[in-house]
Amino acid sequence: MTMAGTAQNSTTGLNKVMMPVPDPHPDVFDREWPLRMADVDRSGRLRFDGACRHIQDVGQDQLREMGYEDVHPAWIVRRTMIDLIQPIEGSDILRMRRWCSGTSNRWCEMRVRIDGRKGGLMESEAFWIHINRETQGPSRISDDFLSGLRRTTDESRLRWKSYLKAGSREEAAEIREYPVRVSDIDLFDHMNNSVYWTVIEDYLYSHPELLEKPLRVTIEHDAAVALGEKLEILSHVHPAGSTDKFGEDLSDRTVRTLTYAVGDETKAIASLFSL
Numbered sequence: 001m002t003m004a005g006t007a008q009n010s011t012t013g014l015n016k017v018m019m020p021v022p023d024p025h026p027d028v029f030d031r032e033w034p035l036r037m038a039d040v041d042r043s044g045r046l047r048f049d050g051a052c053r054h055i056q057d058v059g060q061d062q063l064r065e066m067g068y069e070d071v072h073p074a075w076i077v078r079r080t081m082i083d084l085i086q087p088i089e090g091s092d093i094l095r096m097r098r099w100c101s102g103t104s105n106r107w108c109e110m111r112v113r114i115d116g117r118k119g120g121l122m123e124s125e126a127f128w129i130h131i132n133r134e135t136q137g138p139s140r141i142s143d144d145f146l147s148g149l150r151r152t153t154d155e156s157r158l159r160w161k162s163y164l165k166a167g168s169r170e171e172a173a174e175i176r177e178y179p180v181r182v183s184d185i186d187l188f189d190h191m192n193n194s195v196y197w198t199v200i201e202d203y204l205y206s207h208p209e210l211l212e213k214p215l216r217v218t219i220e221h222d223a224a225v226a227l228g229e230k231l232e233i234l235s236h237v238h239p240a241g242s243t244d245k246f247g248e249d250l251s252d253r254t255v256r257t258l259t260y261a262v263g264d265e266t267k268a269i270a271s272l273f274s275l
Contacts, residue, residue: 013247014163014218014271018083018125019101019153021113027151029062029098035088035116041201046088046114048204048217049197051122052080055112056194058096059128068145074131077193078107078160081125081218083275087211088120102155103146106130106138109158127160163246164220164269167236167259174235178202178260180227190224191231196268199233199258203272207256214275221268225260231267234259246271 010016022028039050063069088094095115102109107129114122132139141149150156169175178199186192196219204210225231236257244251253273260268 010247010249012161013249015216015247015249016081018081018123019111021097021111022099022152023097025099025152027099027148029058029065029096031058031061031096032093033096035090035092035094040089044089045211046092046094046116046120046122047197048082048084048200049194051082051114051124052194052197054094054096054114055080055124055126058098058112059110062098066145066148068142071142072130072145074133074188075128076131076188077126077128077221079127079163079218079220080193081216083123084211084215084217085121085123085275086119086214088114088116088118088122090118092116092118092120099152100149101125101153102158103141103149103153104156104158105140105146107158107160108141108149109155162220163218164257164271165245166222166261166266166269167234167257169234169261171236172234172259173237174233176233178231178233180225180229180231182227185227188224190226193221196221196260196270199260200270200272203233203235203256203258210256210272210274215272216275217270217272219268219270223265223267225262225267229262232261234261243273 039046041047097113099111100108101111109125109127112124130139130141184191184195200217238255240253243255246255256272258270
């Protein structure tokens with residue numbers, strides 16, 4: 001269990017406890033590969049956007065190995081929660097363990113634990129929606145695929161509930177434009193999920209003190225960002241004592257939010273707070 005899990009009992013909400021890895025378990029997908037130069041910052045730390053790419057990659061590998069890459073090729077992520085418990089640094093070897101922590105007929109939550117051999121640790125949970133490529137809407141997951149996912153969880157009635165609300169322009173501490181590049185766009189013709197996490201890294205560059213303690217970062221997606229759109233990032237700081245709107249168990253700490261906006265439309269919302 002992560003450090004977050006030692007301080008609270010909630011299984012839902014922004015300060016939830018992530019499901020511990022059921023290890024050993026035959027249905028936990030377990031892979032290792034090296035930490036590469038393109039995924040680390042100037043200090044050698046595995047960046048959040050790099051970790052997000054690894055989370056996507058191990059998911060695709062698991063689909064392929066289970067034999068469902070062609071049956072269920074299209075998924076979009078609605079929320080990703082990542083805990084930086086201990087930085088993963090240097091020329092380390094990453095151990096990626098992936099398993100299901102909750103299911104429904106059209107979506108699932110998937111946990112990924114990233115361990116470095118040198119002691120670094122990042123935990124994550126993502127809410128994935130199975131998509132019909134033709135209709136671009138949620139599509140039923142096949143029964144045999146679901147039965148495989150459910151071998152690691154008892155949660156079979158997973159429901160979507162947003163944890164975050166957009167911040168207003170009027171109350172923003174800072175508003176800045178974030179250019180969308182051609183290389184940010186994926187096969188869905190949208191900005192790829194991992195690119196949203198580069199915004200987090202830019203914010204952490206200006207607020208390095210947030211990396212001095214274990215940190216939880218959550219991004220919820222409301223709408224896709226397309227090439228040519230003018231994306232702006234609205235930052236807000238909610239001091240302790242004013243953060244019960246994020247959950248009563250967060251009222252004692254500062255919560256920072258970043259709203260990804262195109263004009264008056266909210267595309268995504270991120271939150272950052274110390275564990």
